[in-house]
Amino acid sequence: MDDGSTAPASPPTLYDVAREAGVSIATASRALNGSARNVRSENASRVRAAAVKLGYEPHLSAQAIAKGSTRTVALVVRDVADPYFSSIAAGVTEEAQAAELIVTMAVADGSPERELEIVRTLRGQRPRAIIVAGSRVDGAGTRDALIEELAEYRTAGGRVVLISQRDLPFSTVMIDNHDGAARLAVALLGAGYRRFAVFHAPGEIRTSRDRHTGFLAGLRGSGVPEPLAIETGFTRAGGYDAARRLVERGFEDVEAVFAVNDVMAIGAMTAFRDAGVIPGADVGVAGFDDISSAVDVVPALTSVAVPLREAGLSALRLALSDVSHDVLMPADIVLRASTPPR
Amino acid sequence: MDDGSTAPASPPTLYDVAREAGVSIATASRALNGSARNVRSENASRVRAAAVKLGYEPHLSAQAIAKGSTRTVALVVRDVADPYFSSIAAGVTEEAQAAELIVTMAVADGSPERELEIVRTLRGQRPRAIIVAGSRVDGAGTRDALIEELAEYRTAGGRVVLISQRDLPFSTVMIDNHDGAARLAVALLGAGYRRFAVFHAPGEIRTSRDRHTGFLAGLRGSGVPEPLAIETGFTRAGGYDAARRLVERGFEDVEAVFAVNDVMAIGAMTAFRDAGVIPGADVGVAGFDDISSAVDVVPALTSVAVPLREAGLSALRLALSDVSHDVLMPADIVLRASTPPR
């Protein structure tokens, strides 16, 4: 077919290495992988030399199929560019490197269908574990389908770990959304705030809902009026938009805003300022997650600190251990200048 | 060996599906993978039914070894949690999903040795392409080793694409660091600034060096004094620290600071403020990258916008195309309140 001028250039195989070293393929395998130390050292070094000379690198797929197991873990997140998920991803990859595992990452983009499809393809990789970081959305048949897919994966010997809320029957690294938000509410009450608005995402997003209801729970019994709820996107743009709408509506009846995550809160702060409203002075603002930029914004953002990187670390550790339980990541309230005492 | 109470639970294979459907393994393969449409539709549906019933998912490693190619691309970054890299990663994964490719990600953590080691293991995956996002560091033998490793991968049929500067002999998506910084310098001169400090990273970091020298080049001929150069880390903490040092030293002779990336600039702004120095008013601050938080910081940060996500998209597209050339991502100066005209 080809004119054959250039070879198809396929990578060297173990067979090539063995031939180069003048030994059998079996010996070459042993020398390189060394499941047993029973190779004459002279031969071993010849093989190693041949390997580097040829630029040989073992074919992981071939190893996987021969050994019946991979050194791969799969991670699915909603959006890598979001600091929330990239922090988790950083934790997972860090722990993976330590365990000499390769991590493959997929982005669900907030779509349950996409998420399901991703888990399906990922299963084909036969990864040691699949870690799904909180893009979970309630309702729809996709939820059951996802459960089934993950369950099949598990019965086939895979480990699955979820990060966020325990709303699916799998080991999960839980973020203390409800209680964290409740304690934030109490802290804000303590700072003298009594009239609130909550910027939240649509109800199918579990994380948003838990933080929202948690906040309300924290307020309960204090006698403060029911917070104004403004629904918007779970993103910076969503926060910006909600704040803009709040200003247009008039915000005389709200002293502080709780946005269910920091990027929303930060977007809201900018929107406020763009509208001539000074965050911290004219209106308090609080978020959730305590992403790193929370301290670089002005005024510094009150938030609920969640050890995201550690959550990633624990998730993989949990996946690799053979016990199956849950882990709760603590949430710490951190009051900053965006909610000065009043 | 085992008491056999619970089966080892290995995933169903194509063979199981074939048996369940009452056809040969070849027919099953054809029905599911469908390289040709020559399967009686009745059989085809039986096979598909059997597949879903058994929860079958093709073993990607087995397919890879049988077909001789994977549907995988590898991405190596310095730090996922850094918005610079996570934006690139977002672009790469987005394009990958579109091409139905799985992306495996590794973190080099700023260590050339680690980077080399990563590329080596990644080669074992036999990915379609390896994309290395600018953690390149000059000097040391690791550079040549990396070149050789990537070259071997390429001659073995792999595609390699670099993101950042064209300092290695491979297709690269170039960020216009030098020229962007030069134009920023000109813009700042135009805004009336004449005495500068530059916060830069150690010289081995190419990106930092290029932006630094580019800035100096932009100043050249204008007759302004040589900028004060402060070396620090390439991170937010580095920026914070540099600013602190500058304040301690006294900054009467500097009107504006150019930090070679935005996270450094943002860290610097916070440090200035912590020291009672108002960014924008007492000292101008400019960064590079135009990460999303640049507009959420106060005052909004002057920066050089680089389409990072697009860089990721192009990188993968370039890797998949069979031409081998370079792509230059434009850099746009965006003047904001952190460098008001004076």
Next chain:
DNA sequence: TTGTACGCGTTATCAC
């Protein structure tokens, strides 16, 4: 249209 059989690169089980 379908099934048999071989090959992909590797590990593991044997004999030697």
Next chain:
DNA sequence: GTGATAACGCGTACAA
């Protein structure tokens, strides 16, 4: 210690 050789799960000539 070493070398054949049979797996591993799948694709695909080739023959039927």
